[in-house]
Amino acid sequence: MRFEQFLSQQASNRFSKTALVTSSLRLTYGDFEELSNRLANSLVANGVKRGDRVLVFMDNCWEAAISIFAILKTGAVFSPINASTKADKLAFIAENCEASAILTQAKLMPVVMGASETTSHEIGFIASARSVDGEVPEGAADFEACLKAENATIDHGGIDTDLAMLIYTSGSTGRPKGVMMTHRNIDAASESITTYLRNSADDVILNVLPMAFDYGLYQLLMSVRMGATLVLEKSFAFPQAIFDRINEERVTGFPLVPTMAAMILKMRGLEPGFLPSVRYLSNTAAALPAEHITRLRDLFPGADLYSMYGLTECKRCTYLPPEELDRRPHSVGIAIPNTEAFVVDDSGRQVPAGVTGELVIRGPHVMQGYWRNEAATEQMLRPGAHPWEKVLHTGDLFRKDDEGFLYFVGRKDDIIKTRGEKVAPKEVEAVLHAHPAVAEAVVIGVADPVLGQAIGALVVLSGQAVTERELIRHCATHLEDFMVPKIIEFRDSLPMTDTGKVSRRFASETMEMAK
């Protein structure tokens, strides 16, 4: 089924039910359907057609939720872009997917304008939500005016094997890659996840995670699928304010990443049971330390805690049924419903329990590949046991216990996980190398109690003087916030392997020692 049909069904069945709550607005399913229909018609009038790619460059606001469904209703493909993305990366993405439109908000228009200046690709239509003063920024159409187009469904002729979304992830070569997901992929992933979380229309799900991050995005998609209510917040910066929202809205589902858990556990005055409406907590992106699991369960005595693991390329791989948490707190569980997860050796053969190998995923949630990047696609999607399909090689090392439960061991490559987001060191190194004072740089993950890993860099200078602050500022003008190094150290040379290659492992060891 095409995913926008879930919204239309909910609007038929639950017209007056609250679908979306933000700090500025509450929308029923009826409103959600109508506003997304109107925006879709405006997009079509401005040249968007079936199969086109449209960027949603916004923070977590109601306009972003409307935009995502409106784009699907035109038969086009949405691509959610992190709101801290800078102009050169936005330009790369717009050019890479040949975006035909960008939907954004006033505060981000300077970035959009900067991107349009650096690319020869012509973006046909730009619409922006107004500024806090109610002004429409120059160079953009008024998003609010777009919501006044006709309230009618569009007969775009699309089917569910059409592409629904492109999610750009940090690429190991330093350039982002667009993960291609069809409607059928999203349908399968959301069905599987809502099954094991036992979601229903009675759920009220909180989302503070950016919707450019698939974990955040799926809170919206799953909520619409179930006819539940989504409480959308921009960030977890002020946990106490979020807790107040949880109590006011009687939130039942509270998705976390380990950084949020660490922030909650840093608070001093929380009493067990302080958020009694929460039915479940979920965690993904990186494992929670066992001590954090214990303390979270003390604070949320009535809630189930789901440890999960996944990657954008298949959305989610595994979950640990909450009743297993006491027996195997370090496990990320079993394959999600209607999918399979194997641990294989280098030749692709399954290894026995206890042996470490690469995790391979099979199922209807596996991506179609990376947008126009066959080499990277072939690395990840490879022939498996069956002649009719390819399976997903995750690049993550795992082992299974005797009862088939999976344990994350490490990455095969150098990808850093910080604040729950993946960062390819090469992407950060490319930005450092672009600074005239930098001769050489190597980027690594440094253990951090809140971030999981912080981004660290060892830099050799070219002779020109530069301070750590200046280099960090340079990175902050070119990279999303979570990719900006927290620590930069200057060295006379970079640590090398015996064969003369720069060694991330040695770099990491010298940086840990320096800490």
Place this chain on the structure above:
Amino acid sequence: MSSSVKDAVKAFIRENYLFGDETVELADDASLIENDIIDSTGVLELVAFVEEHFGVVMDDAEIVPANLDSVDRIVAYVGSKTSQAIAV
């Protein structure tokens, strides 16, 4: 007193969240979150700064936008805490 508090707060924000960039304008009443000056984990550093620099202890319930989400609000919060301390 409040101008020195304000100077210290602004200097901290500029140094830590803008990496010393003097070109970015920092309005005293501008939301630090809405303007993407600080992110989730940045608030933890801000709380640590307020506690260490001004010698106040922030209760969980005080770590809210009303007390921390602009230079003016931080100055007002610090002012209210330090005047309480003097009154005691």
